[in-house]
Amino acid sequence: MSRIREHNRELIIQAASEIFADQGYAATKIIEIANRAGLPKPNVYYYFKSKENLYRSVIESVIDPLLQAAQPFYEDDDPATVLEQYIIAKIKVSQQHPHASKVFASEIMHGAPHLPEDIADKMMEQTIQSSNKIQSWVDRGLMDRVDPHHLLFTIWAATQTYADFDWQISRVTGKDKLSQSDYDTAAQQLTQLILKGCGVQTSKAAKAG
């Protein structure tokens, strides 16, 4: 509908992502979000009926990128290619949606009390697909006999950490913010670690679309 509506909703969601990520749901005050968005508080309630509602919108804003990241599992069957592309995509989400990413992680950490059931189901479905695929690689002798679940947990954790624990990472690296090349290094090194660590056969053969 109205251009104003769309614009202000975006402003608010952006501000909300940052503050929810920074402080967590309960500690976040609507008025802070309003201030950061440059709008009076009742506007937030005008565009989003409640705090809960706004929060859900923030979460939903990162769902699509997250689901998209698993695409490599559906587009290819070569373990080296899929795992590399998956890791790159996951790190890219951490890099490009750091706030929403953090909000999502926090949500999961607390038992996903606000995550709509259908989204949780969709992610679960993806997980099953992915671990089946990994299992099939193991069965075909294309990689070591790893447990697919644990492998996924490690990949999730290692890629998410660049968004979730940015404070720690800043402190350790001494940089206020990681540069593009830092993210590239992270992705490259993690890929190397996973591929080599799982004994993945790097046959460039099976590169089917």
Add this chain to the structure above:
Amino acid sequence: MSRIREHNRELIIQAASEIFADQGYAATKIIEIANRAGLPKPNVYYYFKSKENLYRSVIESVIDPLLQAAQPFYEDDDPATVLEQYIIAKIKVSQQHPHASKVFASEIMHGAPHLPEDIADKMMEQTIQSSNKIQSWVDRGLMDRVDPHHLLFTIWAATQTYADFDWQISRVTGKDKLSQSDYDTAAQQLTQLILKGCGVQTSKAAKAG
């Protein structure tokens, strides 16, 4: 002093760990902690002056185990031994202090606003030591040319994840709670991944105390 005091403080810290881990600092109500501890609310204020104070006590309760986990770096110089022991110790912390672990992670995620400066410094110091040691292994050709920081981030993330994202892990594995052997598998597989992935030379020679 009083045995009662000591006992009740422990009760409260235990209850507080669980609730803070579950809900986060801001969402936690003192009365819930009191209820779980089986005490009236003012008792919590009697033993701990404030919510903030109690929260800090919870955090401090996990600092020691966390710092201890880095011992392997000081006790040995063989990369395979150190990394394996480190990973085992880290996962053990996640397993044995799941609540406090989660509270700590949440604290770091939000920029460590309550973490005493001296503790942050101590952890930073450990990190420097650890990454120096890894760098020395690289320099001596005992492992691939990995970036020590990124390697540490991956290890931290992958081990912490078993405490922080227990909900997700439960859902994926279909188990309400991981068994001892699940943790063992996790540690074993992660060790394998890291050692092989970093091309660590498994010479059982350098096992000096």
Add this chain to the structure above:
DNA sequence: CCACATCTTAACTCCGCGGTCAAAAACAGG
């Protein structure tokens, strides 16, 4: 049994924040 410290309890205050409202302003279309 007394005196003193420790601990428990119910009732209370205070204030900050989620959420509301009604009126004013800005906008849109004819």
Add this chain to the structure above:
DNA sequence: CCTGTTTTTGACCGCGGAGTTAAGATGTGG
């Protein structure tokens, strides 16, 4: 410029939770 709709705004309400208080109970040492 008039009319209806969308958006903005400041003032307001009510609740719930952090923290307090002061009196009572229980413990402890002589």
